[in-house]
Amino acid sequence: xxxxxxxxxxxxxxxxxxxxxxxxxxxxxxxxxxxxxxxxxxxxxxxxxxxxxxxxxxxxxxxxxxxxxxxxxxxxxxxxxxxxxxxxxxxxxxxxxxxxxxxxxxxxxxxxxxxxxxxxxxxxxxxxxxxxxxxxxxxxxxxxxxxxxxxxxxxxxxxxxxxxxxxxxxxxxxxxxxx
Amino acid sequence: xxxxxxxxxxxxxxxxxxxxxxxxxxxxxxxxxxxxxxxxxxxxxxxxxxxxxxxxxxxxxxxxxxxxxxxxxxxxxxxxxxxxxxxxxxxxxxxxxxxxxxxxxxxxxxxxxxxxxxxxxxxxxxxxxxxxxxxxxxxxxxxxxxxxxxxxxxxxxxxxxxxxxxxxxxxxxxxxxxxxxxxxxxxxxxxxxxxxxxxxxxxxxxxxxxxxxxxxxxxxxxxxxxxxxxxxxxxxxxxxxxxxxxxxxxxxxxxxxxxxxxxxxxxxxxxxxxxxxxxxxxxxxxxxxxxxxxxxxxxxxxxxxxxxxxxxxxxxxxxxxxxxxxxxxxxxxxxxxxxxxxxxxxxxxxxxxxxxxxxxxxxxxxxxxxxxxxxxxxxxxxxxxx
Amino acid sequence: xxxxxxxxxxxxxxxxxxxxxxxxxxxxxxxxxxxxxxxxxxxxxxxxxxxxxxxxxxxxxxxxxxxxxxxxxxxxxxxxxxxxxxxxxxxxxxxxxxxxxxxxxxxxxxxxxxxxxxxxxxxxxxxxxxxxxxxxxxxxxxxxxxxxxxxxxxxxxxxxxxxxxxxxxxxxxx
Numbered sequence: 187x188x189x190x191x192x193x194x195x196x197x198x199x200x201x202x203x204x205x206x207x208x209x210x211x212x213x214x215x216x217x218x219x220x221x222x223x224x225x226x227x228x229x230x231x232x233x234x235x236x237x238x239x240x241x242x243x244x245x246x247x248x249x250x251x252x253x254x255x256x257x258x259x260x261x262x263x264x265x266x267x268x269x270x271x272x273x274x275x276x277x278x279x280x281x282x283x284x285x286x287x288x289x290x291x292x293x294x295x296x297x298x299x300x301x302x303x304x305x306x307x308x309x310x311x312x313x314x315x316x317x318x319x320x321x322x323x324x325x326x327x328x329x330x331x332x333x334x335x336x337x338x339x340x341x342x343x344x345x346x347x348x349x350x351x352x353x354x355x356x357x358x359x360x361x362x363x364x365x
Numbered sequence: 366x367x368x369x370x371x372x373x374x375x376x377x378x379x380x381x382x383x384x385x386x387x388x389x390x391x392x393x394x395x396x397x398x399x400x401x402x403x404x405x406x407x408x409x410x411x412x413x414x415x416x417x418x419x420x421x422x423x424x425x426x427x428x429x430x431x432x433x434x435x436x437x438x439x440x441x442x443x444x445x446x447x448x449x450x451x452x453x454x455x456x457x458x459x460x461x462x463x464x465x466x467x468x469x470x471x472x473x474x475x476x477x478x479x480x481x482x483x484x485x486x487x488x489x490x491x492x493x494x495x496x497x498x499x500x501x502x503x504x505x506x507x508x509x510x511x512x513x514x515x516x517x518x519x520x521x522x523x524x525x526x527x528x529x530x531x532x533x534x535x536x537x538x539x540x541x542x543x544x545x546x547x548x549x550x551x552x553x554x555x556x557x558x559x560x561x562x563x564x565x566x567x568x569x570x571x572x573x574x575x576x577x578x579x580x581x582x583x584x585x586x587x588x589x590x591x592x593x594x595x596x597x598x599x600x601x602x603x604x605x606x607x608x609x610x611x612x613x614x615x616x617x618x619x620x621x622x623x624x625x626x627x628x629x630x631x632x633x634x635x636x637x638x639x640x641x642x643x644x645x646x647x648x649x650x651x652x653x654x655x656x657x658x659x660x661x662x663x664x665x666x667x668x669x670x671x672x673x674x675x676x677x678x679x680x681x682x683x684x685x686x687x688x689x690x691x692x693x694x695x696x697x698x699x700x701x702x703x704x705x706x707x708x709x710x711x712x713x714x715x716x717x718x719x720x721x722x723x724x725x726x727x728x729x730x731x732x733x734x735x736x737x738x739x740x741x742x743x744x745x746x747x748x749x750x751x
Numbered sequence: 752x753x754x755x756x757x758x759x760x761x762x763x764x765x766x767x768x769x770x771x772x773x774x775x776x777x778x779x780x781x782x783x784x785x786x787x788x789x790x791x792x793x794x795x796x797x798x799x800x801x802x803x804x805x806x807x808x809x810x811x812x813x814x815x816x817x818x819x820x821x822x823x824x825x826x827x828x829x830x831x832x833x834x835x836x837x838x839x840x841x842x843x844x845x846x847x848x849x850x851x852x853x854x855x856x857x858x859x860x861x862x863x864x865x866x867x868x869x870x871x872x873x874x875x876x877x878x879x880x881x882x883x884x885x886x887x888x889x890x891x892x893x894x895x896x897x898x899x900x901x902x903x904x905x906x907x908x909x910x911x912x913x914x915x916x917x918x919x920x921x922x923x924x925x
Contacts, residue, residue: 189733193679200427200678207426216430466777498875501804508812512784515819519777527823534816541812558875 228338231292231305233285236327237334245328246302249278253294253303261287262294281324286316301345307337370656373404374490401493405482413632414444420673427677454621459522462618466520471619471626473513477506478630481637486560488650488658499560500552503641504545507596510630511537514605517627521618529617532684533605537596539691544592546699547585550706551576551645560641564649575648580721581706584729586646588699593638594672595691597631601679602687606631639668694732701728756796763789776822784815801875 206213217224238245254262265280294303306329313319335342368375377400384396418440422432433440458467484499486492496502511534518530552558554576555566567575576582595602619627643649643664652660682690701724709721766789769782787810794803882890 189730196678197674200674203429204423204427204674204677207429214426214429214431218431463775463777466781469781496800498800498804501801501808501875505804505808505812508808512811512816512819515816516781519819519823538813538816556876 226307226337228340230307231295232290232309233288233306233311233322234283234294234303234327235306235329235333236281236303236324237301237331238328239331242325242328242330243277245277246300247278247281247298248276248300248302249274249281250299252297252299256293256297257288258291258293259287259289261285261289278324281327283322283327285311285320285322301349304334304338304341370489370658372656373488373658377401401483405479405493409479409482409633409636410629412636413629414448416632416636416669417447417628418444419669420676423670423673424677427674448625451621451625456621456623457618459618462522463520466516467618470513470517470520471623471630473516474510474630475626475633477510477513478633478637480506481634481641484560485637485640486564486644486649487661488656491650491658492561495561496559498558500548500558500563500645503560503637504541504548507634508538508541510634511541517619523618526617529605533598536598536602536604536684536687536691539688540592540595540602540695543588543691543695543699544596546696546703547588547592548645550581550585550702553703553706554710560644560649564644564651567648568651571653572648572651575646575651577646577648579709580718580725581702581709582646584698584702584705584725586642588695588702589642589645590668590671591695592691593635593642594675595687597634597638599631599635599672600676601682603681604684604687635669635672636665639672640665642668689736693736697732698728701725759789759792759796763793776825777819780815780818780822783818784811787811787815798872801878 203213236245236247249264249266251264251266254260254264261284263280263282263284264278267275267277267279269275290305292305295305311320331342331346334345377397380400381393381397385393388396418433421443422440425432433443436442436446458464481503483493484496484503492499514533514537515530518526518528518533521527551563555563557563577586598605640661643661647664649664650657650661652663655663705721705724708724709717711717712720763786766782766785766787770779770786773779773782787806790810791803791806794800794806
């Protein structure tokens with residue numbers, strides 16, 4: 187027994203939306219990219235970056251190869267740096283991430299024991315060819331710790347505190363450089 | 366003010382006077398017809414383009430988003446971009462398709478839609494062709510369009526196109542019956558089929574004699590509007606095109622300009638039917654201060670906005686619900702509307718409105734109760750194996 | 752104005768010939784539609800515009816559609832042309848059609864047709880008026896006939912639906 191009232195109710199809802207889209211401030215949810223952008227959310231993950239503390243030649247990464255082993259599509263390639271005698275150093279010589287393969291799962295960040303690799307927020311990374319331009323080498327992936335504080339403040343401060351505590355603990359157990 | 370009102374008529378007179386000096390006398394009627402036809406041929410596609418713009422913006426706003434707003438300010442150049450896109454698409458014809466029919470179908474759909482514009486009274490003295498049987502011409506020509514849709518579906522050699530075309534056809538002829546019945550009441554009261562006379566019969570009393578303010582006129586207006594939404598295959602009656610149902614129904618296999626012609630026919634039909642509803646029930650070009658063609662445009666614009674509003678609000682009808690709505694509800698309503706109009710005409714003033722309103726209310730409530738929504742289960746009857 | 756008559760006559764004849772001679776049945780139906788439209792044009796030339804509009808509304812809008820639906824239900828839509836399809840009976844067909852043409856032409860020639868249009872146009876008002884005063888009995892008989900046809904169609908269609916529901920055990924009442 188409708189008598190057509192439901193129709194009128196539905197139409198009034200749509201008309202209200204129409205009028206409010208002109209009068210009320212936040213009723214249109216479109217973000218007019220590229221003039222406006224959405225806010226940066228802290229835990230947004232896109233493609234990975236490597237973090238260094240003081241200078242780019244000494245990254246936190248020790249080339250342990252765990253992230254390369256855990257990566258599901260196997261987009262990370264790591265070759266450990268060796269010194270003149272051929273002994274292994276604690277940093278990578280080659281650290282390649284193929285961005286066309288990376289699926290932004292974040293597993294590399296979760297398993298890294300040295301807090302060296304983190305997921306970045308950059309998504310405007312278009313290139314003109316797939317093979318070379320999207321295969322990021324180590325120089326392109328290294329970012330300073332200040333950048334990490336910028337994009338992930340709470341996590342970065344937590345990690346810094348943890349690392350400092352570890353440093354203090356190591357200094358305490360070292361036999362007497364300072365008494 | 367008089368000059369502004371008759372602006373287009375004066376323009377046409379100036380053109381004819383200018384041509385009189387160098388054209389021989391027998392050709393002048395042809396020139397006059399040619400001027401009217403050119404005006405319609407420019408106005409109609411332009412209207413269609415900006416109706417598509419209006420639809421996209423309005424539906425966008427109803428859905429909490431902007432419509433197109435990149436191409437030109439407020440997206441006003443979007444229809445031109447759409448036109449260029451459709452012109453440059455490849456024309457794909459399916460392998461086993463009937464080439465002649467496939468080629469003719471879009472043309473046969475657009476030509477009747479354009480012909481509809483010739484009997485609309487755009488303003489005072491501004492009907493392109495003032496036929497004595499204007500309204501009958503309107504209805505006859507729109508029934509040719511339904512045939513062309515069938516041609517379109519058949520020629521594609523695609524089972525789903527054919528299904529879409531059959532359903533389209535069944536829908537369109539079912540809704541033509543209440544459409545004609547609602548128009549019959551107007552013709553009965555006015556006594557003429559000419560659109561100019563119908564507009565003139567609604568003049569006087571400052572707009573209170575518009576037929577929509579009478580009981581049978583109001584019901585007739587509702588009937589005409591609902592049936593015209595169905596005749597142009599717009600949501601909620603767009604089973605034939607059913608985007609996301611049977612791919613695109615009867616115009617699946619058409620690409621590029623042919624699809625643009627089908628699309629154009631739909632919007633031209635929407636405009637023409639809204640204009641006819643404004644003429645028949647809302648008093649045509651009559652109105653107090655503004656020029657007559659502006660009033661006509663405003664009334665038609667309001668009705669087209671309502672059609673777009675309906676599209677933004679409702680889901681699609683199922684095909685059996687659609688047919689049962691036409692035959693079980695709208696058609697008897699149309700018949701009782703004729704009865705009410707006849708009684709209204711023959712009884713004196715206060716009684717006429719009371720009788721007509723009572724007849725219509727009773728039939729509306731009765732029909733609503735006779736067509737309950739939803740399905741109910743019957744008593745279980747068992748069939749045992751013998 | 753004679754020019755219009757000849758043009759229209761040519762178009763109509765082409766439509767009629769196409770309806771008989773084409774291979775594809777759907778093309779035949781479309782030329783039949785052209786023929787109907789030509790006849791409507793003739794009515795306009797005779798100043799009977801109401802009949803012209805009704806011709807388009809009924810013939811093109813309804814009868815042609817019926818023809819198209821019937822064609823869709825046939826199996827072989829593309830066949831041979833009518834002339835080739837006759838085969839052996841070609842000569843009989845030619846003979847009989849010649850006889851019919853002769854009879855019709857002689858019958859028309861013997862009539863004394865007026866060579867001018869009647870005085871005063873028949874307007875729609877007059878047609879309506881005579882339908883309910885002079886010709887009211889045929890009018891009512893036709894309405895009863897149409898009602899009977901509609902009821903018959905509904906009865907034929909309804910029975911099969913009820914049988915189908917009983918057969919499948921479908922309990923819904925829609």
